[in-house]
Amino acid sequence: MTRSEENYLKAIFHLGGSATASVATNAIAEEMETKPSSVTDMAKKLAEKGLVNYVKYQGVSLTEVGIQTALAIIRKHRLWEVFLVKKLDFSWDEVHEVAEQLEHIKSEKLIDKIDELLDYPKYDPHGDPIPTKNGEFQERDKQLLSELPIKSKGICVGVNDTSSTFLRFLDKHKIALGDAIEVVEKEDFDDSLFIKIGDRNLHISNQIATNLFVKKDG
Amino acid sequence: MTRSEENYLKAIFHLGGSATASVATNAIAEEMETKPSSVTDMAKKLAEKGLVNYVKYQGVSLTEVGIQTALAIIRKHRLWEVFLVKKLDFSWDEVHEVAEQLEHIKSEKLIDKIDELLDYPKYDPHGDPIPTKNGEFQERDKQLLSELPIKSKGICVGVNDTSSTFLRFLDKHKIALGDAIEVVEKEDFDDSLFIKIGDRNLHISNQIATNLFVKKDG
């Protein structure tokens, strides 16, 4: 498995390319910041290796083996992110770039030991679930903060946008995973939200509310 | 800097290619398990970048920049080895392969944090010195066990051969870095040694004695 092949599998997975749903060449090219013709080449190569299903002009989908391979890479990426934050005091907006490199280190023992050192975390610093060694992973019960009805309460469990600008925005306004959030009022005009977080009242834009995941109370 | 370029610099450094001494094409090829013609190609490329001095048919030597770059890679390699042993319970014969991958991770912050986490170790698990962030490193005061005179005592401070077969041999016979060793007698016939280590008496071959470094007492 080359690094490039691994990155393609990861991209296809993130675009929802399960065994059933297939992903367009252009979409993969955009996700990977490469050209569609390069994607076509790689699609053939991965199909050759039995990692994807590829039919000309019909897009790409992952095979069962492809899914498991993608999950193994995502597992490594997310475990390294936890490691960087918990053990090396990286902030959550700094980890992605380094984890992109670390995820390609080939050593089963290494990642299992890191998992153990971290006491088998279930979620990464952005709230995304970490697949198990067997490739199982369950999407968390969550919804966008923007979808929460007025007066209801929730716990902040994840972010949709993981860009460092957004993450630093959250840090600045002291919004962190695990915080209790109550929707006080919605502004119809611009879909902004008045929320209560801890004992503070905040007014946040719709763009913020559509990038924060919460788990509804009760 | 590509991974391949980094590996060449490391190899040249290990072969003693300082600013003054130059290293033969064939020697580099052998060290890297590649062909001399490949070395010539890379020598040109590295010279182009100002990392080595290269004169046709005269071998390769590192420039000051090349030396500092090599030291940075060696620093990363050895720090990762310490991390694997101290934090993840790898044995010293398992770390090399993984460290060969980890040494190429590009993040100054990462390696500085690892250094901090390990409390700034001076030596790696095989007793080799770890260069500082500024590229300084002092070779330890050491000699081969085989060179120690009869009746003298020393502390085991390093290994010459780092192959896993040799390291596992040492584990099996409970010889570890830090152990006190006394040379009781030498056998002229085969240059084997009778040594006292702790309260045990051992008879070791010359091949073992020429691969163990000790620091002489007093």
Add this chain to the structure above:
DNA sequence: ACAAATTTTTAGATTTGTCTAAATTTAAAT
């Protein structure tokens, strides 16, 4: 010092992953 052996370099080919530009297929629109 000169032939032989060794080392090193060159020339040309290969693989991987990428690109551009042109051709083809599929999808959309009138």
Add this chain to the structure above:
DNA sequence: ATTTAAATTTAGACAAATCTAAAAATTTGT
């Protein structure tokens, strides 16, 4: 149902890193 637009693939090229085989330079041995 055509035409137009968009997406996708092909063909050919390129850079990086490697290889083989042959040529050139250096070193060694007598």
